[in-house]
Amino acid sequence: MEYGFAVMGVAFMVTVAAVKLFRPIAVSIGLVDKPGGRKHHSGAIPLIGGLAMFAGIFLSSYIFLEQPPFVRVFMLGGAMVVFMGAMDDRYDISARFRLVAQFLIASLFVYGLKLGVGSFGDILGLGEIRLGWLGYPFALVAIIAVINAINMLDGIDGLVGGLGLTSFLGLSLLFVGGGQLNIAWLCLGLVGSLMAFLLFNVWGKPSDKTRIKKVFMGDAGSMFVGMALAVLLLFGANEQSAAFKPITALWFVLLPMTDMVTLMYRRIKRGKSPLAPDRTHIHHILMRAGFNARQTLYIMLFAQMCLVSLGMIFNYLPQTEAVSFSCCLAFVLAYQLLMKRSWRFIRWNKRRFA
Template structure:
């Protein structure tokens, strides 16, 4: 009953936040304008992320225990959404965004004294302890995951579908481990994203009702994902193994790593936007936007299912890691084939 009330509260907060802030966004110019890289019709309000965060904030304050960890997460999230909204409005430089992400990472690491210190038994020689280097590793992980979800946001429904898949998968992992105290966190995030996805996909059949996530939303999603994964894999109360986390957010991670390597080889900045992401290549190869959404969403679900099955059956961690690396090699090879077909 408690979980149901939390979900209902979150959904309606997110829904009405969208209805309230949509005209405000249009009034202040917080909109995404068409360009050579952004092929959509008209100016679209960038309020998806703001509505999701406000719903998460309201539901958390109403239903979740007032812990230090939760307070630090909400403060860090508010800062992330603020920086993202500034980026949506003024197109901040990459350096400014990265500095902001480092500050936010510091708040999460030092605010609760938690970081990624244990990588699990990846090579069957015992758990790999990072010690003090774990702090550096956590900084890198936070920045990578935030930008992975930020960079994957390119077609209607994609970031919403992928984030819901990730949050639901994490909720299942908490449920499998018996950590029901943590179950509300990913469920609130998944539910808060649902109204955005409905508006973004035009379920209400009116183009004027469409909204976008914006950098405020995609970076907030990334921050929430790495926070949940860290909470779920570290400490005495860890709910699942670190290697499983790779499978839960596989598509955003693989897309980011592949495109960063490709840009570096071509002498371009890793953070310079282009139209060479997986969804762009699939569309150039002949798929429609909806077909592309379905293909990538199914691929993400498949990857998450491998992680969930591996955790449930306690598959050897080395096998899971090797499997992920093999899948990444297949992913890169497939990208090359698709890019040639699209030319």
């Protein structure tokens, strides 16, 4: 395990150094997020978190990890996602172009590494559900969906970084338990990079007079976190490299995926584009209910920790795939009821703290 901590430590230090290096460059080329519209932060904040995190994980992985095809393709796909995200952060590229680029990057993993979903397991209690050739297009859609779900959830400081840190830490334990030590160290490298980013994102200040200057993750960072999470979950649930049950992967993305699907359905129902931005994510509901940004962050991270922990517990219990899947469906149903009656929750919580 000491080896994994070394990877994490180097990733942390490289990410910190990369933030310091990239920050003045970002300001000079206009790679910053300015307040206005739905953005209420103070000052122009550099959008370099994703670039710095990728630098940290790339260098630490190159130094410490074995370089099988999966790790090499992971870094190539990560570089492509970060580049696309940085272009979007700087020039605001169209949603259609982003989707095409995401499709090509996802295809690199699915068809280049044969990273399909061979089976859902016995999630209905009626025997194993196998997908056959459909496992490849399903995996393709899954990668794109998780990338966008994580990207859409990036609404308050520390949220995507904290969710990613929780998920990668849990995945590192699962990969250790499954004997996939090289991939476990990759997950810990991601944890180290995210810890460094959170130092600047959560505790940094916009002012130039502070020692820790604030940075944002940007689309480059949120899409990289989404890609890394989706690909590692597919790899761990894949029959050729199985480290955990397929249903376990769902627990790690249950919160962002449920939030995204719910919002897209409600937007379509109102006659709007499913990709149109708004302020109806779960963290916006919590803030309208009277919680401040830091309290909302803690609530969301606690929820993610509970979901990841439940997934890991079910993973190691025998013959619980159907129960695990039923609990996932129960969470989705509870989420729908909360969102449908969110105005009641907002009013009740405001009265409670009045």
